[in-house]
Amino acid sequence: MTTAAPMTPEATTDEVAASDDELREQLWQAAMACDETHAVALVRHAVGAGSARDVLAAAERTLLRLIAPVQERVGIQWAANAITVAQEHAATALNERCVSAVADAAASALADTDTPGRVTVACVDGEWHALPARLVTEVLRLRGWRVDYLGAQVPTEHLIAHLHQRPTDAVLLSSSIPAHLPTAHTAISTCQAAGVPVMAGGAAFGPRGRYAHQMQAAWAPDAPGAHRVLMQGLERPTAAAARLPDLDLPHLKDQEYTLVRQTKRQLVKQALLDVEAAFPPLRSYSEYQRERTAEDIDHIVTYLATAVYVDDADLFTTFLTWTADILQARGVPPRSLLPVLDSLEHQLIDFPRATGALAAARTALSACALGGTA
Ligand code: B12
Numbered sequence: 001m002t003t004a005a006p007m008t009p010e011a012t013t014d015e016v017a018a019s020d021d022e023l024r025e026q027l028w029q030a031a032m033a034c035d036e037t038h039a040v041a042l043v044r045h046a047v048g049a050g051s052a053r054d055v056l057a058a059a060e061r062t063l064l065r066l067i068a069p070v071q072e073r074v075g076i077q078w079a080a081n082a083i084t085v086a087q088e089h090a091a092t093a094l095n096e097r098c099v100s101a102v103a104d105a106a107a108s109a110l111a112d113t114d115t116p117g118r119v120t121v122a123c124v125d126g127e128w129h130a131l132p133a134r135l136v137t138e139v140l141r142l143r144g145w146r147v148d149y150l151g152a153q154v155p156t157e158h159l160i161a162h163l164h165q166r167p168t169d170a171v172l173l174s175s176s177i178p179a180h181l182p183t184a185h186t187a188i189s190t191c192q193a194a195g196v197p198v199m200a201g202g203a204a205f206g207p208r209g210r211y212a213h214q215m216q217a218a219w220a221p222d223a224p225g226a227h228r229v230l231m232q233g234l235e236r237p238t239a240a241a242a243r244l245p246d247l248d249l250p251h252l253k254d255q256e257y258t259l260v261r262q263t264k265r266q267l268v269k270q271a272l273l274d275v276e277a278a279f280p281p282l283r284s285y286s287e288y289q290r291e292r293t294a295e296d297i298d299h300i301v302t303y304l305a306t307a308v309y310v311d312d313a314d315l316f317t318t319f320l321t322w323t324a325d326i327l328q329a330r331g332v333p334p335r336s337l338l339p340v341l342d343s344l345e346h347q348l349i350d351f352p353r354a355t356g357a358l359a360a361a362r363t364a365l366s367a368c369a370l371g372g373t374a
Contacts, residue, residue, distance in 0.1 A: 020065050027070045027098070031091035032083070039094050040101045043067065047102055052109035056142050059106035063099060063135055063142075064223065071095050071131060079322075081329040096131060103138050115146050116231065117169040122150035122159055124184045124204075129176035132202050136172060139223035145230070156187045163196050170197045170234050172226060173217070175204035178319070179302045181211055182257075182309050185245055188217045193242035197234035199226060211310050215248055216241075251311045256351045260305040264298070267347055271297050274343035279336050296323065297340055304344065304354055313357040320361040321368055337365060 023046055030039040046062040047055060074091045077083040083091075121137045123130055130152035137149040148166060150159065163171065171191045175184050181204060188198045200212035200219050209219030218234055220226040246252040260267070272294055276282045282293065300323065307316035320341075324334035341362050348354045 020061075023066050024069055024073075027066055028073060031070060031074070031094050032087065034090045034094065036094050036097055039098050043098045043101050044105050047105040052111065055106055055109035059102050059109075060139055060142050060224075062102050063138055067095050067098050067102070068135055079326055079329065092131065096134070099131070099134055099138055103141070106142060110142070111144070113144075115144050118146040118148070118167075119170045119172055119230065120148040120150065120159075120162065120166070120168045121172045121174065122154040123152045124173055124175040124180045124187055125153050125155045126180050126183055127175045127177060127204075128152050129174070129202070132176060133172075133174035136174065136201065136223045136226055140227060140230075143227050145227075156183070156190050159187060160190055160194055163191065163194055168196060170199055170218075170230060173198055173200045174202040175200070176202050178204045178206070178211075178315055179299070179306050180204055181215075181306055182245075184211075185215045185248070185309075188215050189241070189243055189245070189248075192216070192237040193239070195236055195238070195241075197236060199229055199234065201226060206310075206312075206315070210312070214310060249309070249311065251353070252309070254353070256353050257305060257309045260301070260308055260348065260351065260354055264301050264305065267301050267344060268294060268297050270347055271301075271340050271343040274346075275336070275339045278339035278342070282336075296327075299323070300337075300340055301344070304357060307357045308351075308353050311353060313360040316357040317361045317364045321364055324365055324368070334365065338362070341365075 023042065027039055027042055030036075030042060043062050043066065046066055047059045049055065050058075071092070074083070074088050074095075078085070078088045119140065121133050121140075123133050133151070134149065137147045140147050148162070148168065150162065159171070173184060173187055173191075175181070184200065184204065188200065191198045198217045200209065200215070200217040201221070205212040205219060209221070212219035218229055220229045252258075272290075275293070275297070282290070285293065300320065303319040304316050307313055307319075320337065324337060327336065328334050341358050345355055345358045348358070
């Protein structure tokens with residue numbers, strides 16, 4: 001059981017920072033030890049007791065400054081190959097339980113008064129990262145909102161069915177993986193066509209919500225930001241909001257996205273053959289290793305298509321340099337990615353936006369990952 005002082009709004013900035021660091025480290029240690037009992041005791045202690053106002057403020061800080069950073073550290077350690085997938089899963093499960101414990105600890109402090117409104121929080125179809133959406137949900141509840149939380153991977157048609165059953169002031173759509181952006185775009189325009197405003201959020205929507213803005217959705221960087229945007233009021237879309245994707249993204253008229261998506265299977269198959277020819281170690285890979293390589297190439301083509309969808313080469317470059325880091329941390333030389341780029345450039349010679357993204361990624365890869373001995 002921790003002896004750290006609970007975070008209180010009265011503490012000085014330095015005291016708060018020190019106790020935040022200490023509590024985060026303790027929660028991290030509990031997560032690595034799979035010790036849910038200790039973790040729950042820790043976050044309940046952080047929420048503390050006191051006036052309703054203090055409890056609500058401490059609960060929000062516990063969610064955003066204790067649990068969320070520990071969860072981000074899980075991602076960093078996994079990417080660096082410093083913890084296993086099993087440890088990552090266990091830590092996520094523990095953090096989910098901690099979020100529930102915080103909500104329970106603060107429940108009695110919630111006033112039974114007027115609410116600013118009712119919103120629906122859901123993850124885009126295919127999106128498994130539910131914890132960010134859950135954090136947004138709980139912070140909004142702490143701030144008085146009634147929230148229908150629909151969780152991970154909500155198919156758009158079921159989201160719309162829910163909106164018809166339970167009127168809502170806005171849909172808050174969460175996505176962490178940029179590969180889901182085309183699906184997110186459909187969900188955004190479908191909700192708006194049903195007359196419901198949409199706010200998008202999560203890492204998938206890019207720096208400063210670049211892709212949310214392209215798709216005509218409101219955006220906020222985090223849960224407190226979501227509250228601020230909701231309080232300003234979101235305009236209800238009219239029936240005129242029904243539209244095809246190329247109204248928001250006129251470049252889609254060139255069909256590059258559609259053609260890259262449609263030929264994905266062939267692109268992956270040929271790239272695998274080309275990589276095998278150019279990167280001899282692949283020939284001695286086990287069946288399992290070959291399957292993982294095919295999966296990696298599949299992801300690369302998916303991200304390339306997504307970059308073409310939003311017309312942003314940066315999206316692909318970010319993904320490719322991230323992949324290079326992941327491979328390097330697992331002893332696979334990043335230069336093994338070059339033949340994949342060569343193959344795709346060759347296969348997509350007639351697609352200027354795709355080849356532009358491939359060329360930009362190659363330059364970035366050379367600059368950041370190929371300088372060493374890899
Ligand atoms: C836990 C986790 C998982 C769990 C998720 C379980 C769950 N119940 O959530 C599981 C194991 C399922 C998983 C799967 C995968 N994951 Co994962 N995962 C993570 C991890 C470690 C934590 C996610 C999280 O909870 N973050 C904590 C919250 C606080 O962060 P946040 O996203 O910034 O949320 C805040 C804001 O974005 C904002 N916000 C979020 N949503 C919304 C919505 C609205 C409307 C608003 C206004 C604001 C808002 O508010 C939040 C709170 O302030 C991240 C690492 C990371 N840094 O996030 C990787 C990470 C997101 N995963 C990653 C990957 C690659 C995957 C997989 C593809 C792995 C694989 N090969 O299978 C799959 C994809 C599954 C899928 N189809 O979605 C990569 C993504 C990289 C990339 N370039 O896209 C990351 C970044 C890991 C890494 N370090 O590289 N993952």
